[in-house]
Amino acid sequence: MALIDTFKDRFGRFVYPKTVPKAIIDPDTGESLDKFFDREFYEKIGDPSFLETIDKSTLVSAINELKTKDDLHLAETMQQSGGVHGLEIERGSWSAELSTTNGDGVADYGSYERFGTYVRIGDLVYITFRMNVESFTNCTGYYIITGLPFYSSGSDRYRYIVAPSNLDGATDYASIRGTDIRVRSSPQAIAQAVPFTSTKYIHGSGVYHIG
Structure with missing residues (x-):
């Protein structure tokens, strides 16, 4: 003092x-x-x-x-190539395909284009997809949609939200395993594959984790 x-x-x-x-x-x-x-x-x-x-x-x-x-690293714009604050941002496309857990099922897409997009931010991937399927025959097992752009180990698969529409028995619940979307009839059950011969417009979107 x-x-x-x-x-x-x-x-x-x-x-x-x-x-x-x-x-x-x-x-x-x-x-x-x-x-x-x-x-x-x-x-x-x-x-x-x-x-x-x-x-x-x-x-x-x-x-x-x-x-x-x-x-x-201007957080105001989020437009820098390579991402912001260590979060890598990647955009691209992928092609979804309707199949089954048994690897069978013959999907006829006719002249329709199968198309999907993704945005990857770090270990999270946001996806969209659409495919118009004229028929799906000779199928056993359960519905899956294959071709995801990034592999997931599936450890958190029941937490994902992927909403495929217009498949018989499908709900807004889905799980991810590897590069497949497993369409679910409920949170506890996978949707049974059902043959069809009239065109179904199968669209969906969701988020999943890589790891």
Whole structure:
């Protein structure tokens, strides 16, 4: 407290710690403590001659590196190639195919295009798909939709939400195993594959985890 006790304000009163920066340390000039630091510290840090050459180059390199990282990771836009803040962003397409758990079933797509898109952000993948199937015959087992763009171990498969529409017995529940979507008739059961000969428009979307 001895240092603080030596500080007086412009009226000659002793100051308390919270007012120390405003304390007058030079009665002749009226200079306060914060002004003293501005002059003795901040100005010297801003003066390149205050630093050794190696220190200057290191400081400049560090500043430039920070600027570069900041420029490439603007969270406001999320448009940088390679992602933002370490999250890699990848976009692409994939082709869904109707099959069964027994690997059989003959799907006729006619002239219709099978099309799917994906957006991968880190280990999460958002998918969409559509396929118009004119017929599906000689099928046994359970429905699956194959061709997912990224493999999943299936450890969290019951947490996924993938909603394939217009398949008999299908619900909004689905599970992921490997690169297959397993269409479910309920959270506990896979949907039985049923042959059909009239066109079904099978569309869907969802999110799953790679791992």
